[in-house]
Amino acid sequence: xxxxxxxxxxxxxxxxxxxxxxxxxxxxxxxxxxxxxxxxxxxxxxxxxxxxxxxxxxxxxxxxxxxxxxxxxxxxxxxxxxxxxxxxxxxxxxxxxxxxxxxxxxxxxxxxxxxxxxxxxxxxxxxxxxxxxxxxxxxxxxxxxxxxxxxxxxxxxxxxxxxxxxxxxxxxxxxxxxxxxxxxxxxxxxxxxxxxxxxxxxxxxxxxxxxxxxxxxxxxxxxxxxxxxxxxxxxxxxxxxxxxxxxxxxxxxxxxxxxxxxxxxxxxxxxxxx
Amino acid sequence: xxxxxxxxxxxxxxxxxxxxxxxxxxxxxxxxxxxxxxxxxxxxxxxxxxxxxxxxxxxxxxxxxxxxxxxxxxxxxxxxxxxxxxxxxxxxxxxxxxxxxxxxxxxxxxxxxxxxxxxxxxxxxxxxxxxxxxxxxxxxxxxxxxxxxxxxxxxxxxxxxxxxxxxxxxxxxxxxxxxxxxxxxxxxxxxxxxxxxxxxxxxxxxxxxxxxxxxxxxxxxxxxxxxxxxxxxxxxxxxxxxxxxxxxxxxxxxxxxxxxxxxxxxxxxxxxxxxxxxxxxxxxxxxxxxxxxxxxxxxxxxxxxxxxxxxxxxxxxxxxxxxxxxxxxxxxxxxxxxxxxxxxxxxxxxxxxxxxxxxxxxxxxxxxxxxxxxxxxxxxxxxxxxxxx
Ligand code: SF4
Ligand code: SF4
Ligand code: SF4
Numbered sequence: 001x002x003x004x005x006x007x008x009x010x011x012x013x014x015x016x017x018x019x020x021x022x023x024x025x026x027x028x029x030x031x032x033x034x035x036x037x038x039x040x041x042x043x044x045x046x047x048x049x050x051x052x053x054x055x056x057x058x059x060x061x062x063x064x065x066x067x068x069x070x071x072x073x074x075x076x077x078x079x080x081x082x083x084x085x086x087x088x089x090x091x092x093x094x095x096x097x098x099x100x101x102x103x104x105x106x107x108x109x110x111x112x113x114x115x116x117x118x119x120x121x122x123x124x125x126x127x128x129x130x131x132x133x134x135x136x137x138x139x140x141x142x143x144x145x146x147x148x149x150x151x152x153x154x155x156x157x158x159x160x161x162x163x164x165x166x167x168x169x170x171x172x173x174x175x176x177x178x179x180x181x182x183x184x185x186x187x188x189x190x191x192x193x194x195x196x197x198x199x200x201x202x203x204x205x206x207x208x209x210x211x212x213x214x215x216x217x218x219x220x221x222x223x224x225x226x227x228x229x230x231x232x233x234x235x236x237x238x239x240x241x242x243x244x245x246x247x248x249x250x251x252x253x254x255x256x257x258x259x260x261x262x263x264x265x266x267x268x269x270x271x272x273x274x
Numbered sequence: 275x276x277x278x279x280x281x282x283x284x285x286x287x288x289x290x291x292x293x294x295x296x297x298x299x300x301x302x303x304x305x306x307x308x309x310x311x312x313x314x315x316x317x318x319x320x321x322x323x324x325x326x327x328x329x330x331x332x333x334x335x336x337x338x339x340x341x342x343x344x345x346x347x348x349x350x351x352x353x354x355x356x357x358x359x360x361x362x363x364x365x366x367x368x369x370x371x372x373x374x375x376x377x378x379x380x381x382x383x384x385x386x387x388x389x390x391x392x393x394x395x396x397x398x399x400x401x402x403x404x405x406x407x408x409x410x411x412x413x414x415x416x417x418x419x420x421x422x423x424x425x426x427x428x429x430x431x432x433x434x435x436x437x438x439x440x441x442x443x444x445x446x447x448x449x450x451x452x453x454x455x456x457x458x459x460x461x462x463x464x465x466x467x468x469x470x471x472x473x474x475x476x477x478x479x480x481x482x483x484x485x486x487x488x489x490x491x492x493x494x495x496x497x498x499x500x501x502x503x504x505x506x507x508x509x510x511x512x513x514x515x516x517x518x519x520x521x522x523x524x525x526x527x528x529x530x531x532x533x534x535x536x537x538x539x540x541x542x543x544x545x546x547x548x549x550x551x552x553x554x555x556x557x558x559x560x561x562x563x564x565x566x567x568x569x570x571x572x573x574x575x576x577x578x579x580x581x582x583x584x585x586x587x588x589x590x591x592x593x594x595x596x597x598x599x600x601x602x603x604x605x606x607x608x609x610x611x612x613x614x615x616x617x618x619x620x621x622x623x624x625x626x627x628x629x630x631x632x633x634x635x636x637x638x639x640x641x642x643x644x645x646x647x648x649x650x651x652x653x654x655x656x657x658x659x660x661x662x663x
Contacts, residue, residue: 044319044610046319047319080464083398083399083464084399084400084401084464085396085399085401086391086396086399086401086402086405087387087390087391087394087396088394088395088396108384108387109387109390109394110384110387110390111382111383111384111385111387111388111390111391112382112383112384112385112387113381113382113383113401114322114323114383115399115401115461115464117319117322118322118323118461118462118464118465119464119465121466121467121468123319123320123609125319126319127311127319127322127383128310128383129310129311129312129317129318130309130310130312130313131310131383132307132308132309132310133383133384133386134310134311134383134384135384195466214467217467217468217608218467218470218471218541218544218607222467223466223467227464227466228398230463230464230466230476231398231399231400231460231463231464232398233476234400234460234463234476234479235397235398235400235403235460238403238453238457241452241453241456242449242453245448245449245452246445246446246449249346249350249445249448249449250445252350252351253349253350253352253441253444253445256350256351256352257352267646268357268358268642268645268646269361269422269642269643269644269645269646270642270644270645270646271638271639271640271641271642271643271644272501272505272507272638272639272643272644
């Protein structure tokens with residue numbers, strides 16, 4: 001039931017058709033391109049650009065490989081953005097898309113606190129910084145198309161088959177069979193385990209860390225536990241602390257009160273004199 | 275009798291300057307509401323939280339920790355010798371929370387939705403806990419303050435109800451801040467793999483609440499000294515001095531747990547690898563934790579006014595430094611761009627803290643907050659010359 005996309009990095013030719021069709025389908029404003037040393041334009045997603053392609057030159061022995069990576073929201077199995085949001089503005093649908101309700105289903109509860117942006121391990125959600133009443137923006141997995149049994153716009157327009165849409169479990173099996181058939185591939189599906197797994201998954205013939213994927217953080221491999229599981233470990237103590245601490249305080253107060261002297265507080269204090 | 279007196283507020287050049295800051299901040303805020311956050315701040319997708327959240331909210335709430343730690347010491351443990359500072363601590367805490375709420379309101383993009391979390395329960399979010407606790411606790415503080423308010427403004431039935439229910443509010447008024455001081459720390463638990471492990475820890479809620487608590491006595495010392503200077507009174511040195519015992523032991527425990535936690539997670543060596551983060555961390559621990567511990571421990575320093583005050587300033591600065599490290603230093607490595615607050619962000623922050631000073635002055639001059647002085651102006655003479663707030 002749950003859908004996913006498999007991105008086969010060596011098949012991508014960096015044409016940015018997906019970027020264009022994403023903008024077209026979702027009615028996103030265009031932005032002037034700028035040239036940069038590494039061909040990335042735009043270098044990362046933002047409020048008006050929900051998917052972007054980054055360009056990487058990788059030297060492997062005497063081989064030089066030019067690789068392109070399409071980036072967008074990973075649609076985590078247990079999304080950090082959903083657990084962080086205190087107005088329930090993000091939700092993981094049963095189809096697999098993680099959608100932002102204020103724009104998707106017109107449930108406008110978001111207060112614009114941007115905690116979702118702090119939480120997302122992939123740095124995905126973007127904010128409309130220039131709007132008086134801004135929304136958070138990110139790839140929505142073309143949820144409207146998905147409900148009509150259509151592929152996401154970006155997948156449809158990919159000319160090389162680098163993107164494949166389908167049932168998530170089947171795609172994962174296919175990813176491993178492609179890896180096992182071709183010795184050139186790295187033995188890892190990025191998105192299978194990272195942060196509890198994601199609906200978008202990548203396979204590559206170049207180590208993922210050379211393509212700007214987070215494979216390690218501060219010298220350790222990135223977490224395979226989902227982010228909500230960390231916060232829940234702490235939050236679940238809240239009621240116990242509330243009542244336990246309250247009871248301790250009340251007990252202490254009653255115990256010490258007997259020994260305390262009585263004060264007339266009204267007589268103790270006065271406004272200061274200038 | 276003060277009850278007969280009218281409202282008064284003396285205007286001095288210093289206060290006029292503060293009023294000017296408030297006016298500039300108000301104008302900048304209006305601009306921000308019309309043209310969006312991007313028009314006045316340097317925030318961006320990499321740095322969604324900046325000065326207002328990092329300083330005004332996180333530090334403001336921590337600095338207001340004086341309220342709940344003195345409430346605990348005075349009203350629960352009934353250590354009566356601290357009564358002289360209790361009301362001042364409550365007042366600064368209340369104003370601190372109001373400032374934090376105002377800055378939060380400025381910072382949220384869709385501010386007209388601010389009340390939504392009361393009705394749409396995202397209880398799996400730490401922010402939900404922070405939001406509820408802060409709003410409830412501010413209400414509780416207003417009620418606690420109500421008792422003082424009605425000493426000046428007469429309304430016997432209301433005062434009676436308040437007085438009768440006060441024990442309940444006092445307990446709630448300690449439980450709530452305990453919870454949300456720690457949940458301000460828990461906010462950063464989501465930053466798994468993003469916040470530098472020198473600061474990211476499953477124990478971060480403990481570090482936040484513990485430091486907010488031991489900061490309380492230090493904050494009371496500073497406020498008390500400032501108020502004494504401004505109003506030509508004598509500082510409550512014996513109270514400050516005996517408060518150092520609370521701070522001293524809590525800081526020692528803080529230090530031990532901090533080091534133990536780093537060692538347990540196997541990242542202790544990161545503190546010495548010479549990176550920018552490690553240096554900031556060492557400064558935080560040595561200058562702002564170890565140094566005040568030593569100063570509080572040595573009797574010839576802690577029994578002198580300059581000694582307690584200097585050590586207390588270090589403690590307070592240290593907690594600010596820690597919060598800034600969590601929000602900025604610890605994050606810098608995980609994102610590609612950098613952030614420095616814009617001039618407008620600074621001006622709005624300065625304006626809010628100026629407002630805090632003005633409100634404080636107004637309230638202590640009109641309400642019974644500070645203890646009555648036995649021999650009013652004589653004792654404070656040695657400190658009270660010159661500077662008038
Ligand atoms: S990648 Fe980020 S924004 Fe997308 S679902 Fe995961 S946590 Fe949410
Ligand atoms: S900015 Fe909106 S969507 Fe993001 S956490 Fe805050 S309320 Fe939720
Ligand atoms: S799934 Fe849809 S919204 Fe997401 S990147 Fe592709 S086209 Fe854009």
